[in-house]
Each structure stands twice: as C-alpha cells, then as structure tokens.
Amino acid sequence: MSLRWQAALLDPSLPGGWVVVHCRQQFLLDDNGALFPRDWLKRLELPVLSEQGLGHFDGQPVFLFELEFPADVPGARWQGLRQFMQGDDRDLFQLLGYATQIGTWASQHRFCGSCGSPMQARVGERAMYCPACGVQHYPRLSPSMIVLVTRGDELLLARSPRFAPGVYSTLAGYVEPGESVEKCVAREVREEVGVSIHAPQYVASQGWPFPHSLMLGFHAEYAGGEIVPQPEEIEDARWFPIDNLPALPARQSIARYLIELYLARRLGRPEPVLPG
Numbered sequence: 001m002s003l004r005w006q007a008a009l010l011d012p013s014l015p016g017g018w019v020v021v022h023c024r025q026q027f028l029l030d031d032n033g034a035l036f037p038r039d040w041l042k043r044l045e046l047p048v049l050s051e052q053g054l055g056h057f058d059g060q061p062v063f064l065f066e067l068e069f070p071a072d073v074p075g076a077r078w079q080g081l082r083q084f085m086q087g088d089d090r091d092l093f094q095l096l097g098y099a100t101q102i103g104t105w106a107s108q109h110r111f112c113g114s115c116g117s118p119m120q121a122r123v124g125e126r127a128m129y130c131p132a133c134g135v136q137h138y139p140r141l142s143p144s145m146i147v148l149v150t151r152g153d154e155l156l157l158a159r160s161p162r163f164a165p166g167v168y169s170t171l172a173g174y175v176e177p178g179e180s181v182e183k184c185v186a187r188e189v190r191e192e193v194g195v196s197i198h199a200p201q202y203v204a205s206q207g208w209p210f211p212h213s214l215m216l217g218f219h220a221e222y223a224g225g226e227i228v229p230q231p232e233e234i235e236d237a238r239w240f241p242i243d244n245l246p247a248l249p250a251r252q253s254i255a256r257y258l259i260e261l262y263l264a265r266r267l268g269r270p271e272p273v274l275p276g
C-alpha cells in the first residue's frame with residue numbers, strides 16, 4: 001500500500017492544492033513532474049470536462065482536471081500512464097492510476113444513460129447522479145481474472161498480439177454476468193488455449209487502471225488437453241520450463257508477481273512482494 005498517496009473526497013470548489021491533468025490515459029508532465037499548482041493551471045483555461053478532488057499526496061490535496069482533448073501547455077508535454085508505470089515512482093503511479101479511472105468514469109458519465117439529462121457529481125460520495133430520473137453511477141470496475149497454469153516445472157504462458165515483441169504472460173479475461181470468478185478462470189483457459197485445469201487457487205488481487213480492471217489472481221494446475229491458441233486473441237502459447245522463460249510482463253503487474261511467486265516457491269527463494 002502506498003503511504004504517500006491516499007484517496008479522499010475533496011470539494012473541488014475549494015481553492016489551492018495540486019492538480020494532475022488527464023486525457024485519454026495520458027498525463028501532463030513538465031520538469032517538476034505531473035503535479036501542477038492548481039490555481040496557476042486554472043488561469044490557462046484548459047478544456048476541462050470534469051474537475052474532481054482525488055485525495056492527498058505527501059499530505060497535500062490533489063485534484064484532477066479531465067480534459068476534452070490533450071491541449072498544449074507551454075513547457076509541458078503529455079506522457080502515457082504505461083510510461084509512468086515503468087518509471088521509478090510507484091506512489092505517483094498509484095495516484096495517476098486512480099486519477100485515470102476517476103477521470104475516465106467522470107467524462108463518460110456527464111449525461112444520463114437512461115434519460116439523457118446532464119448528470120451532477122454527488123456531494124459526500126464518489127458518484128454521478130441524474131436529478132431528472134434519479135439514476136446514480138459509481139466509478140466503473142471490471143472484475144477480471146488472471147491465472148498462472150503450471151505443470152510441474154513448466155509454465156503455460158501466452159502472447160496476445162497487443163504485447164511488446166517477445167513478451168509472454170499469464171492468461172487473463174473479464175468475468176461475465178452470473179459467473180463465479182473460478183468458473184471464469186476455467187472458461188478463459190479453455191477458450192484461450194484449449195486446456196483444462198484443476199480447481200484454481202486464489203492468490204492475490206490488484207487494481208489495474210488499463211482501463212478499469214480489478215485483477216483477481218489465481219494459480220491452477222494443468223489437468224488435460226493440448227494447447228490450441230484462440231484465433232485473434234492468442235498469437236502463441238507454450239509450456240516454458242522454469243529455467244528457460246521468455247521475456248515477462250512489467251515488474252509492477254500481478255502477471256509478473258504470479259510467475260515470480262511460483263518460481264520462488266518452487267526454487268526455495270524469498271517470495272516477491274506484490275506492488276500496489
């Protein structure tokens with residue numbers, strides 16, 4: 001858990017504090033970082049769709065400007081959330097991941113999906129409310145499972161066509177309505193690689209802001225079947241021996257954690273710590 005970053009409800013009508021500026025999974029950045037003095041940035045008249053109070057970073061209040069388009073600000077540039085993830089400052093990534101999810105949700109709930117009226121931010125809770133018909137929306141979270149399938153000293157890892165060249169990862173997928181997470185694990189493994197597994201064991205979870213997933217991490221032992229990669233979704237899938245693994249996902253990901261944890265337990269090494 002981050003000690004420097006704490007989410008909180010802050011009233012955007014209060015002056016002062018810092019602001020992060022988000023648009024389409026990118027943040028404004030200058031030589032001082034991604035936090036800007038809020039009163040100074042307000043004077044630039046940016047195309048702000050929504051302003052939200054996010055919480056405290058190093059004890060200071062932090063707000064969010066969610067922009068309609070990535071406007072030019074003199075002396076500043078835009079940087080993607082993934083690059084912040086790969087940077088050194090994990091606490092900053094926690095703050096920006098939260099800001100991404102709140103900003104995306106706020107900008108996509110400006111109008112009521114039931115009656116089309118403008119929505120209002122609720123006072124005292126993180127919710128958007130339709131005064132015309134009473135519909136209320138909370139920040140969107142999509143439960144997703146992620147699973148490391150193993151067969152003794154072999155790991156089943158797969159490549160999506162979206163991955164960086166050479167990188168293989170654990171299998172992941174969204175939970176469907178009416179489905180338990182355990183059922184989802186078995187279904188996604190069957191669909192994506194065609195193999196069956198024994199009962200999956202829950203390991204750990206991670207909030208994942210690409211775009212709003214709650215990753216529920218599992219380990220499962222292989223039960224049967226040959227690998228058949230799902231067309232379009234899975235470019236390649238293989239059994240990798242633990243002493244000959246391919247390039248792996250980012251250190252901050254639960255995918256990497258599930259792999260490192262299995263290796264640590266199998267090889268009697270110290271166990272890794274899940275970031276975030």
Ligand SMILES: NC(=O)c1ccc[n+]([C@@H]2O[C@H](COP(=O)([O-])OP(=O)(O)OC[C@H]3O[C@@H](n4cnc5c(N)ncnc54)[C@H](O)[C@@H]3O)[C@@H](O)[C@H]2O)c1
Nearest residue numbers: 142144146172173174208210211212213215253254255256
């Ligand atoms: N943190 C990690 O280590 C890690 C690793 C791998 C994947 N993930 C995340 O897991 C999530 C799911 O993985 P995936 O992309 O393999 O999913 P998936 O296998 O279910 O396939 C993705 C497809 O699901 C559909 N979809 C998109 N959003 C959906 C939603 N909210 N509910 C239902 N279906 C939806 C779309 O058709 C999309 O192309 C993604 O958010 C991904 O970023 C995280």
Ligand SMILES: [Mg+2]
Nearest residue numbers: 171172173192
């Ligand atoms: Mg998938």
Ligand SMILES: [Zn+2]
Nearest residue numbers: 112115130133
């Ligand atoms: Zn409405």
